[in-house]
Amino acid sequence: MTDSGKVYHRSCTGLALQTVEQHAQDQDITLFATCFSPPVQRVWSALEYLEIPYKYYEVDPHQKSQELLSVSPKGLVPALMLNTFDSPRALNESTVILDFLEDIAAKSTHRSLFPPSKDPYAKALVRLQSDHINRTLMPAFYRYLQAQGPEAQISGGKEFHAAIQSLVKLFERAEREVGGTGLWVEGGDLGWADVMVAPWLFRASNVLKHYRGFEMPRGTKFEAWLGRLFEHPAFKKTCSDEEVYLDSYERYAFNRPNTSQVANAINNGRGLP
Template sequence: MPNKGDTGKSYHLKCTGDALRTAEAHSEQSDLTLFGGCFCPFVQRVWVALEYFGIDYHVHEVDPYKKPSELLEVSPKGLVPALKFNGLEKPRSLNESVVILEYLEEYVSQSSRRKKGSLLPPISDPYARALVRLQADHVNRNLVPAFYRYLQAQDTEKQIEGGKEFVSAIEGLVKLFERAAAETDTDVGLWKEDGKLSLADAMAGPWLFRATNVLPHYRGFMMPEGAKFRAYIDRLVNYPAFRRTCSTEGLYLESYERYAYNRPNTSQVANAINSGRGLP
């Protein structure tokens, strides 16, 4: 293990860097409140989409492990992200990152709300839309759980196995990107040099970003070689809507120490990985 051992660092409760500036810009009350935790990649998915679409919202950072009552009111499991719709006669809220992403996509599909395009190809190209959804499905089924299995593995053999699984998941995603590029003419997706942010980019980005800081620090991980893949990662992490939701490296290294040493009851996600269950 490349670092010096478990130092007992705790997770952060307030974002830093670009993410802090974005949160401060959205500190005023709004019709829409995003409940989030600064280190959570599931939250970052939704935050990226909100920034991309240019939707007005208020950021409310909570401690997801303490599960305050205000969070439980909008997310029964106490998980982030969650959206709360304010100022309505009847209370409304949504939880689960994928559900929220799909809602935001449909919400902005109304022409009066469309500002910066879509995370999916146009509805006139259902095949291209389906291929992007296949990419997103691969992220949830393979990339995300592989990331946690790798990071939480404690013995060397399991870490080597986990690293191979994570690389395989990345390679599988690249194959799906290449398939879409070969079979469609869509400009949705940052795999193309002049592409626009896609649903799959927003869903995979938080974990690929953490693979550039958390995984190298705790597992000595190196991203797969290849100029095209490296260029994709560079476009992704520097995409304005994505970059605005990123904190400084130290926040991630300290917040993920608990995962890297697989401390007991680190999170519901960590517990699911340890028990072999699907992610919550």
Template sequence: MPSPDEAIHPVATGRAAQTVAAHEAPTADGNGLVFYSGWFCPFVARTWLALEEKGIPYQYKEVNPYKKEPEFLAISPKGLVPAIKWHDKPLHESLVICDFLEEAYPGTPSLYPKDPYDRAQLRISIDTVSKSFLPAFFRLLQSQEPEKQAQALEEVYDALRKWSAPLVGPFYFGEQFTLADIALAPWVARFYIVEQHRNFRASAVGDKFVKWCEAVRARESFKSILSEEKYYEEIYARYLKDEAMSEAAKATRAGRTIP
């Protein structure tokens, strides 16, 4: 039986649709970077933000990862987005791709602070997002019992308080927008879902975090990759009922690490 997620809205909308339209043609710079995306995916948004921030030419290709089409599986063996092809070489995993873009395009704006200590802090911040925030966030979305929702909400707050403790403002390391921001920023566009349905409040994390969210929302790269909210709501309605069939949802349901 096909997954209900296969029927996801097939294309980006709103500002994101305009960005897609600007990147439909093959690149003219000879690098042949192809960005395999799912407009709806927060992990995709990390890579998309990096591409836009660095101003790297890319060709956008929309993929429905739930269909597991053989052509895409040859690029991303797990069938997950995002993925890229660069000089016909495939690469997948959002943060791995962001690191690659940083090294492959040294003449573009850096996503890393210059100070080596700050770079180490950046890696710690990403670890907090990956190991603490994301598992708690998906448990918050998918839990059906009020007591489990309340527990997951506190875990989300704890993770975000830990993440934001070193936050300088407006972004993680001050004025520079870095991978520390990019690793978490896509969920800012999804907080309204847990605000409406799970009592999440950014103010419970702290004033610094609220101001960071505001700065992220005002960032042009962030605004340029957003689709209309109603299409996100269709997707997250399945998470809220614990019916989503994404790999993250299945891992959360089974108590496994999010892939």
């Protein structure tokens, strides 16, 4: 495979485009978003699940406009513009935004991504899952995707595979100890860790499969969970057609110089931005 020089997409397609069109009106919250971005998809699917009104606003995070920098100091998406304040305020960082949206939903729509029991231990188990996703699974995804040469790609694939398996172990522990979290158990609903990890697993199923021949771990329970996750309406309606992801990630797969702040951090052995 050779680098064909594809450039990243600038607008959603497919089901995601329909969702964008349904969210074009001004609202108290404006989501600064980019069609191919996984942290954006986290926040976007949470907004959908929590039924919080928002306006979708597509921006190019690689052409940092003053407008983007005014809501996100590093010029990264996602960001929220909060229009109810007298002079508008803003929030960035997907995990911080998710916390904020949970608090908003608790007061308005009464929906939540956390286990309905509100048991502090069950909630802590979900935090353990998401800590693993942020600190281990996500960097492993990018290291694998950016790895050049067979040896680095084989070890990248093993590292990413092991990160998914460790997440499964955390889901199994939660099932044993508190009866399960999120969609892991049949009959469950979309949960915090599901939303946290779905964008990367989705890109593993198309981008990593295409560029690295990656195959997801096997196992009846895992496959059933992944099916429920990818088919969940709140997630599915934020997904563009595959081409958006394949084209937008070619620059990562060939590790083109200065692809993004994330790619630079991986190449320099630094933490993700």
